[in-house]
Amino acid sequence: MSLAAALRSRDLDQLPSRRDEAWRWTGLRELIRALPPPSPEAEVAPGGPWAEVACDEHRVVNGRCEPFGGLVRLGPGEASTRRLRFVASPEAGAHAARVQVRVEARADLVLLESYEGLGAGYVAAAELDIEVAEGARLTRLVLAEDAEDAVSASQADVRLAPGARLHQSVIATGARRQRIETRVLHPGQGAEARLDGLYVLGEQRHSDHTTSVEHQGPGGLTRQLIKGVAAGQARGVFQGRIAVAKGADGTDARMGHHALILSEQAEIDAKPELEIFADDVACAHGATVGALDPDQLFYARARGLPETEAKALLTAAFLGEVVERIEPEAAREVARAFVEARLRGLA
Amino acid sequence: MKPMADLATVETIERLSGEKYKHGFITDIATEFAPRGLNEEVVRFISARKAEPEWMLEWRLEAYRRWRAMDEPDWARLEYAPVDYENLYYYAAPKAKAGPKSLDEVDPELLRTYEKLGIPLKEQAVLAGVEGAPRYAVDAVFDSVSVVTTFRDELSKAGVVFMPISEALREHPELVRKYLGSVVPVSDNYFACLNSAVFSDGSFVYVPPGVRCPMELSTYFRINAQGTGQFERTLIVADRGSYVSYLEGCTAPQRDENQLHAAVVELVALEDAEIKYSTVQNWYPGDAETGRGGIYNFVTKRADCREARAKVSWTQVETGSAITWKYPSCVLRGDGSQGEFYSIAITNGRQQADTGTKMIHLGANTRSRIISKGISAGRSSNTYRGLVSAHPKAKGARNFTQCDSLLIGKDCAAHTVPYVEARNGQSVFEHEATTTRLSEDQLFYCRQRGLSSEEAVALLVNGFVRDVLQQLPMEFAVEAQKLVAVSLEGSVG
Numbered sequence: 001m002s003l004a005a006a007l008r009s010r011d012l013d014q015l016p017s018r019r020d021e022a023w024r025w026t027g028l029r030e031l032i033r034a035l036p037p038p039s040p041e042a043e044v045a046p047g048g049p050w051a052e053v054a055c056d057e058h059r060v061v062n063g064r065c066e067p068f069g070g071l072v073r074l075g076p077g078e079a080s081t082r083r084l085r086f087v088a089s090p091e092a093g094a095h096a097a098r099v100q101v102r103v104e105a106r107a108d109l110v111l112l113e114s115y116e117g118l119g120a121g122y123v124a125a126a127e128l129d130i131e132v133a134e135g136a137r138l139t140r141l142v143l144a145e146d147a148e149d150a151v152s153a154s155q156a157d158v159r160l161a162p163g164a165r166l167h168q169s170v171i172a173t174g175a176r177r178q179r180i181e182t183r184v185l186h187p188g189q190g191a192e193a194r195l196d197g198l199y200v201l202g203e204q205r206h207s208d209h210t211t212s213v214e215h216q217g218p219g220g221l222t223r224q225l226i227k228g229v230a231a232g233q234a235r236g237v238f239q240g241r242i243a244v245a246k247g248a249d250g251t252d253a254r255m256g257h258h259a260l261i262l263s264e265q266a267e268i269d270a271k272p273e274l275e276i277f278a279d280d281v282a283c284a285h286g287a288t289v290g291a292l293d294p295d296q297l298f299y300a301r302a303r304g305l306p307e308t309e310a311k312a313l314l315t316a317a318f319l320g321e322v323v324e325r326i327e328p329e330a331a332r333e334v335a336r337a338f339v340e341a342r343l344r345g346l347a
Numbered sequence: 348m349k350p351m352a353d354l355a356t357v358e359t360i361e362r363l364s365g366e367k368y369k370h371g372f373i374t375d376i377a378t379e380f381a382p383r384g385l386n387e388e389v390v391r392f393i394s395a396r397k398a399e400p401e402w403m404l405e406w407r408l409e410a411y412r413r414w415r416a417m418d419e420p421d422w423a424r425l426e427y428a429p430v431d432y433e434n435l436y437y438y439a440a441p442k443a444k445a446g447p448k449s450l451d452e453v454d455p456e457l458l459r460t461y462e463k464l465g466i467p468l469k470e471q472a473v474l475a476g477v478e479g480a481p482r483y484a485v486d487a488v489f490d491s492v493s494v495v496t497t498f499r500d501e502l503s504k505a506g507v508v509f510m511p512i513s514e515a516l517r518e519h520p521e522l523v524r525k526y527l528g529s530v531v532p533v534s535d536n537y538f539a540c541l542n543s544a545v546f547s548d549g550s551f552v553y554v555p556p557g558v559r560c561p562m563e564l565s566t567y568f569r570i571n572a573q574g575t576g577q578f579e580r581t582l583i584v585a586d587r588g589s590y591v592s593y594l595e596g597c598t599a600p601q602r603d604e605n606q607l608h609a610a611v612v613e614l615v616a617l618e619d620a621e622i623k624y625s626t627v628q629n630w631y632p633g634d635a636e637t638g639r640g641g642i643y644n645f646v647t648k649r650a651d652c653r654e655a656r657a658k659v660s661w662t663q664v665e666t667g668s669a670i671t672w673k674y675p676s677c678v679l680r681g682d683g684s685q686g687e688f689y690s691i692a693i694t695n696g697r698q699q700a701d702t703g704t705k706m707i708h709l710g711a712n713t714r715s716r717i718i719s720k721g722i723s724a725g726r727s728s729n730t731y732r733g734l735v736s737a738h739p740k741a742k743g744a745r746n747f748t749q750c751d752s753l754l755i756g757k758d759c760a761a762h763t764v765p766y767v768e769a770r771n772g773q774s775v776f777e778h779e780a781t782t783t784r785l786s787e788d789q790l791f792y793c794r795q796r797g798l799s800s801e802e803a804v805a806l807l808v809n810g811f812v813r814d815v816l817q818q819l820p821m822e823f824a825v826e827a828q829k830l831v832a833v834s835l836e837g838s839v840g
Contacts, residue, residue: 021422246757261772265739270767272778279754279784289767290775 003028003153003179004125007096010035025237025269026179026208032151035094036123039063042089049143049338050112053330055081062088063095063124071100074107074136081110081328088150092122101130103138103164110139112331115154117147117175128156132164140168141331143338146175148203153179162189162217169326170197171335173342174205174234181210188220188248197226198322200342201234201266208237215248222253227322229315230259230266231346237268242283243275251278255285260292260318262311262346316343384433387411390544393438397513397547400520406533410543413534420537423701424730424762427670430607430643437545437578498562505561507591508553512580515551522553526584530613530651530678538609538672539647542578546611549579554589554620563820565594581612585620587654592623594823606631607643608668614650616657618681622650625819626663626675627827633669635696635725635837641669648675652684652713660687661704662818664827666834669698674732676705679713679741686715689818691827693808693834694727694759703733703764708741708774717748720812723759724835730761735776736768744774752782753811755804755835805832 006014006028012035018027039062046057058068074080086097103109115126124146132138138158146152152175160166170180184193199207213222228236238257259268272285292314300310319339326332382389390411394404419430502509508519515523533543550566566581585591595612608630614622633641644667650659661675677686688704706715715735723729729752737744752761763780785807793803809816809828816824 259769261769261774264772266772268767268769270765270778272763272765272780274752274761274763274780274782276752276754276762276782277760279757279759281754281782281784283782285763285778285780287765287767287778288776289769290777291772 002125002155003123003151004096004098004127004155007035007094007123007125010094022210022239025235025239026177026206028151028177031177032123036121037093039088039092039095039122042091044087044089044118048083048085048087048114048116049145050083050114050331050334052334053081053083053112055083055112057083057085060084060086060097060099060126062092063097065097065099070098071102072109072111073102074104074109076104077106078104079108081112084111084113085116086114086124086126086154087116088119088122088124088147090119092119092124094123096125096127098127098129101128101138103130103132103136105133106135107133108137110328110331111141113140113142115142115144115146115152117145117150117152120147121149122147123151125152126154128154130156130158132158132160132166134161135163136161137165138167139327140166141326141335142168142170142180143335144170144172144178144180144207146173146178148175148205150175151177153177153181155181156183158182158184160184160186160191160193162187162191165192167194167327168196169322169335170209171338172197172199172207172209174199174201174207176204177206177208179208179210183211184213186213186215186220186222188215188217188251190219192221193223194325195222195224196322196325197228198319198339199228199230199236200319200339200346201228201230201236202232202346204233206235206237208239210237210239212241213243213253215242215244215251215253218248219250220248220252222251222255224255225322225325226257227319228259228268229262229319229346230268231262233263233265235267235269238270238272240271240285241273241275242285244278244281244283246277248278249280251281251283253281253283257285257287258318259289260315261289262292262315312343316340319343383436385411385435385437385545389437393545393547396438397516399513399516402524403516406528407544410533410540411545414537414540414544417534417537417540423672423732424728425670425672425699425701427643427699432541435607438547501561506555506558507560508551509564510551512549512551512582513547519551519553522584523551523582526582526613526615528613530615530649531611531647536647538645539611542580542609542611542647546578546580549581549610551581552583552591552593554585554591556587556589558589560589560591563592563594565596577606577608577610579610581610583613583622583624584615585617585622585657587617588619590621592820593625594820595624595626596629607645609645610647612646612648612675614659616650616652616654616659616684618654619656621658621660623660624650624662624675625823626665627823627830628663628665628667629830630667632667632696632698632834638669638697641698642667643670644668644673645670646673648673650675650677650686652677652679652681652686654681654684655710656683657681658685658687660689660818662689662815663691664815664819664830665690665692665700665702666830668700671698671700671702673702674704676707677715678707678709679715680709682710683712684710685713688715688717688719689815690719691722691812691815691831692719692729692731693722693724693831694729695725695834695837696727697725698727700728701730701732703731705734706736706746708735708737708744708746710741712743713741714745716746717750718814719750720815721750721752721761722755722808722811722835723752723761724755725837726758728760728762730764731780732764734766734768735778736766737770737774737776739771742771742773744771746774746776748776748778750780751811752780753808754782754784801832801836804835808832808835
């Protein structure tokens with residue numbers, strides 16, 4: 001049951017529905033009555049939102065990844081930065097893509113991933129199959145910039161080896177329905193996962209961050225910080241699950257989700273879930289949803305800032321915590337500018 | 348009180364009820380059971396036995412028909428052998444002389460538990476009319492019928508109605524009809540629907556406007572007969588500006604087969620009214636080693652803060668039952684209304700609990716607070732599942748949720764599944780949850796000072812659940828504390 005499966009088979013019954021617990025806030029079966037025609041072949045120029053970071057680029061245009069065969073691979077001990085762009089061209093209809101990422105032992109990959117909607121009304125799915133070998137590092141930075149009326153879902157399945165490290169930061173701006181899902185198999189034994197995220201939503205946009213981490217062995221570390229703002233009639237969804245299997249003792253997992261609602265009609269839905277089968281663990285989650293603190297707003301206005309500027313300042317500071325954790329620096333600056341531009345768009 | 352019902356209490360209640368029978372309280376007790384299984388005839392039988400008005404029978408039949416068309420829910424994190432609904436007794440009235448007559452007839456394990464609790468039961472003294480005994484009004488429900496309600500005269504002087512719901516249907520049909528099913532609709536869920544069709548007794552409370560109920564009200568439930576389901580229905584209405592504190596307790600003897608308990612509790616709080624509802628649930632949890640037997644506790648509890656500034660507070664200490672499926676909830680409809688949920692859920696042995704709450708914020712400036720403490724030991728599983736939602740009109744809604752889980756041992760599980768749905772820009776929700784194990788250092792410290800490992804665990808766990816225990820009426824807090832210790836026996840070492 002996934003969007004990708006429905007697009008490949010062009011069978012609407014394969015679409016996940018609100019009745020599926022994992023899709024309760026992002027039901028697609030209720031939404032999509034007919035699929036657009038399959039997307040044609042298309043070309044796009046190199047670049048994209050990560051263009052300022054100089055590196056090699058892999059493009060998946062309208063679901064096609066022929067030029068690089070759908071495989072991003074770093075050999076043992078290699079270090080590299082790559083752009084991975086999923087682009088829906090102006091003619092795009094419906095398409096699904098599948099990409100494999102292999103980071104071999106002790107390699108270090110910075111993957112600058114983007115979802116770009118140049119057209120309108122497309123329905124797109126991306127599946128990523130990611131393996132990070134022993135002692136290897138993957139930094140996955142995602143900018144999701146889908147068209148307002150598009151439906152887009154990305155699902156990454158990540159397998160970490162002992163001692164591997166995943167640092168992920170997702171920045172999403174929503175779509176008619178947008179879902180970015182990451183599922184991590186975590187072996188513990190020195191492996192580390194960081195699953196950060198940020199969403200800036202306006203108009204009627206919807207964005208769903210879903211993550212699941214399965215701690216299967218002892219001594220694993222997971223950190224998660226998701227922050228988001230919703231204005232207009234937008235809807236932000238966060239579903240985070242941390243599971244600790246029997247025997248995964250010494251697991252240390254922390255999850256935080258904090259959201260601001262900036263308008264009367266915006267909505268935030270959250271489900272931070274812990275599932276624990278081992279006793280020697282330290283697991284915690286915190287979730288808050290609220291408006292901007294009126295005291296802070298008053299403070300800023302008392303110092304002469306107009307209300308809209310004061311709000312923008314406080315909102316940027318709120319989201320800044322996630323942006324500041326992004327490495328490397330060049331990518332952080334791109335992310336910062338991206339978020340600031342989106343925030344200006346809300347005002 | 349109830350968890351600690353002991354033999355003497357049982358006897359006292361039996362004796363009192365025997366006397367009542369003489370006075371025609373229940374005159375016809377020739378039939379002990381309705382026929383096994385469930386069909387329209389059984390529903391009619393129950394209704395006839397209760398001499399209910401025609402509309403009530405129709406209500407039940409409607410529920411029965413709807414229930415037939417429903418599926419049992421399976422979304423909870425619970426695994427249990429399916430209930431054979433066709434093989435249960437849906438109605439069982441105690442015979443006048445039923446009940447154990449000597450210690451030999453009572454399960455020794457149960458007696459030992461009571462002995463450990465070391466409590467001369469309050470209801471015993473109350474029922475026996477001992478001078479200076481604490482003043483609780485008690486409604487005792489055995490299997491399917493309410494056998495005795497005490498202090499009724501005194502309550503009626505204050506205008507408070509407290510009686511078995513079957514009696515209320517006869518004496519206050521207009522009140523019952525107005526509120527029954529108005530909080531938990533007939534077809535709300537599978538178990539509530541079943542209850543609507545076959546509920547046999549329970550308590551009805553009505554507190555008139557401006558009255559502060561002069562004493563704690565209390566119901567004691569006990570499933571005695573073999574192969575019975577207990578389907579009680581409690582309805583509490585607090586009219587404008589009134590206050591009532593209600594306590595509910597449950598026990599069941601040890602049996603090899605699973606017994607079903609599917610209750611419905613409806614609370615209605617009108618303007619400025621306050622209801623405090625406390626539960627100490629100690630149904631038989633089943634065999635700790637094999638998981639055989641024990642109660643299936645599938646309960647629907649919901650409060651409707653129907654008017655402005657109403658307040659409902661749920662406090663529960665859940666230590667028993669093989670399977671618990673229970674989410675006492677508050678619908679915060681009135682502006683400025685408040686809901687609270689304080690819970691201790693302890694699972695040990697092979698118990699499974701999936702419990703939590705729902706706070707539905709509909710009115711402006713509504714507030715809610717959730718404090719949940721889950722403790723899993725042995726090979727048990729303990730899930731907190733909760734929903735906090737604010738609708739677009741619930742401007743200024745505020746929620747604070749804290750769920751802490753404590754794990755004792757390698758083979759148990761603890762889960763936290765909170766849902767937050769915020770649909771307006773002026774509400775604030777905060778949620779935090781932690782899962783940890785009992786600290787070795789703290790245990791060591793206690794043991795070094797001469798406490799046995801079980802005493803040390805009890806001490807530490809009581810510290811962990813203190814925030815909730817404090818919400819219980821004082822006498823019950825003391826009992827609950829002991830109950831915590833008893834239910835964790837055998838969890839360490």
